[in-house]
Structures are given as structure tokens and as C-alpha cells.
Amino acid sequence: MNYETLMPLMRKLAIEAGEKIMEIYEADDFEVKSKSDDSPVTEADEAADALISAGLRAAFPDVMLVTEEQAASHAARGDTFLIVDPLDGTKEFVHRRGDFTVNIALVEAGVPTRGVVYAPAKGRLFMTQPEGESVEETGDLAAETIGAQKPVCVGSPDNSALMVVASKSHRDQATDDYIGKYNVKDMTSAGSSLKFCLVATGEADLYPRLGRTMEWDTAAGHAVLAGAGGKVVRFDDHSPLTYGKEGFANPFFIAYAPGVELKAG
Known part of the structure; x- marks a missing residue:
């Protein structure tokens, strides 16, 4: 290419x-x-x-x-x-x-x-x-x-005071419960793939997504975050989120800046 x-x-x-x-x-x-x-x-x-x-x-x-x-x-x-x-x-x-x-x-x-x-x-x-x-x-x-x-570059997370971004249109109790496992300094909502970009710029440290997404929803934001030093992993086992899956549907995932101490689901 x-x-x-x-x-x-x-x-x-x-x-x-x-x-x-x-x-x-x-x-x-x-x-x-x-x-x-x-x-x-x-x-x-x-x-x-x-x-x-x-x-x-x-x-x-x-x-x-x-x-x-x-x-x-x-x-x-x-x-x-x-x-x-x-x-x-x-x-x-x-x-x-x-x-x-x-x-x-x-x-x-x-x-x-x-x-x-x-x-x-x-x-x-x-x-x-x-x-x-x-x-x-x-x-x-x-x-x-x-x-x-x-x-743009991801921030240096403080695990005693994390900045979290979550979906504006798709927030649910499971997401709030998971976020509750962290020490959160501040939380913001954003729509679409902007959430990946907020982690990429250091405006947020953590973006968990416990809801349906498709690969076209996430690939560009994932690439931008990776190019800024961030990571995107599956929610269930924290292995890297991969693409080209049948039907192009994603599992739940977590996007984050390295240094965040990820919690189990």
C-alpha cells in the first residue's frame, strides 16, 4: 500500500x-x-x-x-x-x-x-x-x-484520578458499573469515534464500550489512537481487537492510554 x-x-x-x-x-x-x-x-x-x-x-x-x-x-x-x-x-x-x-x-x-x-x-x-x-x-x-x-499523543494516566469518556447515545448500567471499578477524576460524554480521539490527545485516559459496534465504527478511531500510542483490546480477555471478522461486528472493547490498570469485566 x-x-x-x-x-x-x-x-x-x-x-x-x-x-x-x-x-x-x-x-x-x-x-x-x-x-x-x-x-x-x-x-x-x-x-x-x-x-x-x-x-x-x-x-x-x-x-x-x-x-x-x-x-x-x-x-x-x-x-x-x-x-x-x-x-x-x-x-x-x-x-x-x-x-x-x-x-x-x-x-x-x-x-x-x-x-x-x-x-x-x-x-x-x-x-x-x-x-x-x-x-x-x-x-x-x-x-x-x-x-x-x-x-497528538496519549497522556500519562494517574490511576487514582482517571479521565473517562463514554458514549453519549449508548450509555447503560453495565458501562456505568464497569467505570465504577476505577478511580475517576472526571467523566465526559462524546458521540461517534471522537471518543478514540479524545484518548489519543490525552483529553481522556479510558473509553470502555460495552455495546454493539461494527468495524467501520471503530477502525479509523482505532488507527488514530494507535498512532498516538494508545491501545484497543477486547473487553473479555484484554487481547488486541482485530478486524476482518465475519459480519464485521466487534465484541465489547476497551480503548485506553498505556498505564491505565485495566479492571476485569
Whole structure:
């Protein structure tokens, strides 16, 4: 894989998709439909998916591509592929809460190695560099012009005063019970894959997810966190979370900064 070609393209497509999403987000009204699993989908999901998929297929026609919005791609099999969630956090989008992201990632040998997470309503873009380290781009984000990029790195956790981030739309008692095993200094909620990015920047130390997610929900954030020195492990046995699983469904997992003393479930 040519990372020098891939990463600028991922960034460009994420920003262009974000522009389309924001056009619809800022309109007076937009249509919300239900998929077969009763999850919501909007014209923004579909427009962003079409743009990103076309760009990736044109540049990398021989690389397997999996996207949330194209059900046929969910039957693909392999451990090296591009994976896209064109609008992660559709519930946040529908309720105009802003915590939604565009996610594009590369998985190699079952491991997310490169990714872009763009939160267009918040003006935050996180990505891995071609070499693998993660950065946040700041300032006015433009598809054709790369702005100032600053390295991001996980924090040094204090296990007597941890910063925890959890889901905004999917919190439940099991999650709260697990978080209760830790000494928590402060807790914040965030939507979509932004939770991985908050751990990547040191704004949080721990993100446990005891709920259903799919690989397209997590791969880009996982790659960004890994490029910042963080880890993502299965909740049940603390082994690394791998990708390319049948159906692309994830088990429960924990994303964290090294130094956090993980508790058993």
C-alpha cells in the first residue's frame, strides 16, 4: 500500500464528504429513513458514502472496500481492506448535536494501521501520517490545502484520578458499573469515534464500550489512537481487537492510554 498516496486522499475525501454532510445538516429539513436493523440513515450518509467510495475505488481499484452503507460489501472476506463509515453518529446528526464523524481507515493483516476521523460540525480532523504517527489538523480545513498539523499523543494516566469518556447515545448500567471499578477524576460524554480521539490527545485516559459496534465504527478511531500510542483490546480477555471478522461486528472493547490498570469485566 502506498501510504504517501493514501493518506492525502483519505484526508481530502473526508473533508469533501464533510462539506456535503454540513450542507444537509444546515438545511431546514432532511429525510431520515430506517435501515433493516432499524438504525437511521439520511441523505447525508448516502451522499458522503458515494463520494468516498468513488474516490477510493478510483485510486485503489484492487483493494477490498467495505462501507457501512453498501450491504453487498459486508459479504467481502479478507484481513486487508479499506473500511468506511461515511457518517458515524447518525443519531447525533439527526438531533443536530454535532458529535458525528467521517471515518476512513486502512486495515492490514487485521490491524487498523492508517485512518482519518473528521468531525465537520466541530472543525476537528485527526489522521495518521504516512509514517503512522497521528496528528490533529487545526485552522480552516480545506480539501486542497493541508493546514497546520500538530502531533497528538496519549497522556500519562494517574490511576487514582482517571479521565473517562463514554458514549453519549449508548450509555447503560453495565458501562456505568464497569467505570465504577476505577478511580475517576472526571467523566465526559462524546458521540461517534471522537471518543478514540479524545484518548489519543490525552483529553481522556479510558473509553470502555460495552455495546454493539461494527468495524467501520471503530477502525479509523482505532488507527488514530494507535498512532498516538494508545491501545484497543477486547473487553473479555484484554487481547488486541482485530478486524476482518465475519459480519464485521466487534465484541465489547476497551480503548485506553498505556498505564491505565485495566479492571476485569
